[in-house]
Amino acid sequence: MxxxxxxxxxxxxxxxxxxxxxxxxxxxxxxxxxxxxxxxxxxxxxxxxxxxxxxxxxxxxxxxxxxxxxxxxxxxxxxxxxxxxxxxxxxxxxxxxxxxxxxxxxxxxxxxxxxxxxxxxxxxxxxxxxxxxxxxxxxxxxxxxxxxxxxxxxxxxxxxxxxxxxxxxxxxxxxxxxxxxxxLQPLDDAAVRGLLRRAVTDQRGLGGALTLDPEAEDHLVRLAGGDVRKALTALEAAAASAVATGAARIDLATTEQAVDVAAVRYDRDGDAHYDVTSAFIKSMRGSDVDAALHWLARMLVAGEDARFIARRLVIFASEDVGMADPTALGVATAAAHAVEYVGLP
Missing domain, CATH: 3.40.50.300 (P-loop containing nucleotide triphosphate hydrolases)
Known part of the structure; x- marks a missing residue:
């Protein structure tokens, strides 16, 4: 059960x-x-x-x-x-x-x-x-x-x-x-983060035998997506990997190896946010479909607001495509409205 x-x-x-x-x-x-x-x-x-x-x-x-x-x-x-x-x-x-x-x-x-x-x-x-x-x-x-x-x-x-x-x-x-x-609603990131810290120190959990690095903690929070069971299961797997190698802390590399999911290097409020967004726009500007899809997926997996991405596409359709394809703005606007009204599939 x-x-x-x-x-x-x-x-x-x-x-x-x-x-x-x-x-x-x-x-x-x-x-x-x-x-x-x-x-x-x-x-x-x-x-x-x-x-x-x-x-x-x-x-x-x-x-x-x-x-x-x-x-x-x-x-x-x-x-x-x-x-x-x-x-x-x-x-x-x-x-x-x-x-x-x-x-x-x-x-x-x-x-x-x-x-x-x-x-x-x-x-x-x-x-x-x-x-x-x-x-x-x-x-x-x-x-x-x-x-x-x-x-x-x-x-x-x-x-x-x-x-x-x-x-x-x-x-x-x-x-x-x-x-x-x-x-019931999914737990927010702050709640998941607090419960991970509790599990590390509580005697019912890891009992303070290991420490959890901030980068690994961030990765577990992103991986959970509001599912605390998923976060704690991943933490347990990472802790077992750390114990098996004789480590005293759970670092990002150990966590990535334990859950077999690479951490997304992305910060919605820092330099990575602007760097990845710029790379996304430049990839479209250069007509590199594969690169554009890569940067798009990276933003979405990292939890970027889909409405922000849709607004950037509206700007791109207006400023970069412009009259070269007059239908582009209509398509981008319709997509932005769909994201605002319904959200991602």
Whole structure:
């Protein structure tokens, strides 16, 4: 099962005790010393979560869900590494409700109905309420999603579902109308950077055994693209490479070798920004298609604002191409409008 990542920048808090499930604490695989770094670095309480401030205000649905204040069913929609499964872990730990976790990749209608039947019997006997977590719920067919409707409607189970797909297209309308939809956003660079530093020093992570060079840190942040799980997985690989060579620090070369992705030498606010932009324009001016595509790709991979590039193309079409091809300005303007209105594909 995926291990999404919302993490803490503060000191880790002690996790409340919870009953052990069949595959580990709270129905998830138990965390051990050999668990992946993103799993080990999960927060222990909702106050340690970082990156979803719009969902963490006092009284917000997410806080109510984790605290057990309201038995509402929730669908968590967000990109990989934004914290969906982490929230499920917090829900499992923070309440005295029975927690059952399953993945839509392997579960079927029979498994769902078994959980619902058990929840119904326990509820009639005065037992705890059941929280059913379904990861990748968009993988369920319409029939499988239909099997949840009655139980969610009468609160036999409290549904907690996670999806990376747009639920308005991937989740049936009757189920969507019975749940609160919470949208998670990718973490920004500052949050990812802080969590990388935390993982380097925290005893659950690298424990200060290695240091992370600023250039390597920048590379990991760019590589992550808002996915904290990806950043921490790359950090773990780089740390293993550094240990294997007997190094005391994780430098850029080690990081590049570990993740097999070359760092893009580009600074949006420094000399590289202007140098690469100039090379891009000069390549087009010299009709060198391959070179122009190289510099364009370099800017985009490094995270340059596509709208800036589109504006430069409008200027180029007007000043450099001009009347040699009167249609160039129209094409460039249309492309700039498309980027502004829709963004990159």
């Amino acid at each position: 995926d291990s999404d990542a919302l993490f803490s920048l503060g000191e880790p808090a002690a996790a409340p005790s919870a009953p052990a499930g069949p595959s580990g604490v709270d129905g998830f695989t138990a965390v051990g010393e050999d668990s992946p770094l993103p799993v080990r670095m999960r927060p222990a309480s909702i106050d340690e979560l970082v990156g979803q401030d719009h969902l963490l205000a006092p009284g917000a649905p997410l806080r109510q869900l984790v605290g057990g204040g309201a038995p509402m069913s929730v669908i968590l929609w967000g990109p990989p590494g934004s914290g969906k499964t982490t929230i499920a872990h917090l829900v499992a730990r923070a309440t005295d409700r029975r927690f059952v976790a399953m993945s839509a990749l392997s579960a079927g209608v029979k498994d769902v109905r078994a959980v619902i039947d058990t929840a119904r019997r326990q509820r009639r006997a005065g037992g705890p309420q059941t929280v059913l977590f379904i990861d990748e719920v968009h993988r369920f067919s319409k029939t499988q999603q239909d099997s949840l409707l009655a139980a969610v409607e009468d609160r036999t189970v409290t549904l907690l579902a996670a999806t990376t797909e747009n639920p308005y297209f991937s989740v049936i309308s009757p189920l969507l109308s019975r749940c609160v939809l919470l949208t």
